Amino acid sequence: MELLPRLNILDWPDAIAVALTVVLFLAIGWAVEHPPKNRPSVSLLMADYRREWMRHFVTRQQKILDGTVITSLRQATQFFISGTMLALGAGLALVGNPEQLILVANDLNLQAQAVVVEVKVIFVLLFLANAFLKFIWSHRLFGYCAVLMGSMPNSEDPVAYHRAGQAAELNVTAARSYNRGLRSVYFALAALGWLLGPWTLMLTTLLTAGALIRREFASESRAIVMQRVE
Template identity: 55%
Template sequence: MADYRRKWMIQMITRQPRIFDAAILDSLRQGTAFFGSACLIAIGGGLAAMSNAERLRGVAQDLTLDAPAIIWEVKILLALVLITNAFLKFIWSNRLFGYCGVIMASVPNEIDAPATLPRARKAGELNIAAARAFNRGLRGVYFALGALGWLLGPIGLIVTTAVTVFILLRREFASASRLVIMQSEE
């Protein structure tokens, strides 16, 4: 995808008007904002659960998963740390997409202008950095969900972590969409 992002910014140079490019970038920013907002809600829910650990402990006793309240707080804290990291990645991604948009807007309309190609390349690299931060945020969400398996005990944590790793490996390295992206264009 990094190569496609670079090619996109080079193609943008000749596209008039550049509304199409702005719309795509806006869509990417909306995705980061959505996931950032969702992470904030999850952080709030996790903090609420931690502040009411005794009630959570009561539910756990009904499920025969009895443990001291501090243990439940630590287990929730792990998921909160991971989701907070994801939140920070989404916010950074949103900011980088914003920088990309500003640089895209500064690309001269004259194809032969000295600043045209260098600025388009800068926009491409910022777009790639933003996408990288977004992907890291998504991975953080995946692992935060996996960390919730610890609420079921150590076996639950091992199973959910293994499932999370399997899902990530499959989606990032063995998915049908990756095969399509990697196909030769000849």
């Protein structure tokens, strides 16, 4: 019960800033995964390429390239698993050390109590924890996909294209988890702005949301992916 009075310094701008961050995080995730039919996101466009990849995989004679690609995808998730794990460990160590939190507050010229800085750090850690779990699941799904690719029979076998479809959907699902993890990392960086105050959090959140929307719906890379041979 003693915690509530100590959090009185968190005023309504803090509540609005936190709510804005959470709402935009969820809204952008929904928009990326359920875009308008006339304006597909990069993630959705790449899902079609992943399915096409598995269809070509069935008839490709040399499959070394495919194994290399799936390995590189798993290595990417491993990198972020390690990175988020280190960040989580550092954040938890900071939360468990009130003296360090006071030093952080002093370095940032904040007039906040240690418990307030602690709450703000925990807010960042929630995004990092979500990213960590998403990356782990993505890594596992890419592994499942690799197993299905390895079990795929020759193209003459009627099971081949069914197995290719299964591998493709696992690949798409793994990529979806990977993208969700990346969005969590982006918003964890945005959440760091709260250490400088609610208005800074609103600004960093809006900038992050704008960057994600632009990259998914209005980027040069999207225009390149959209180019198809007629």
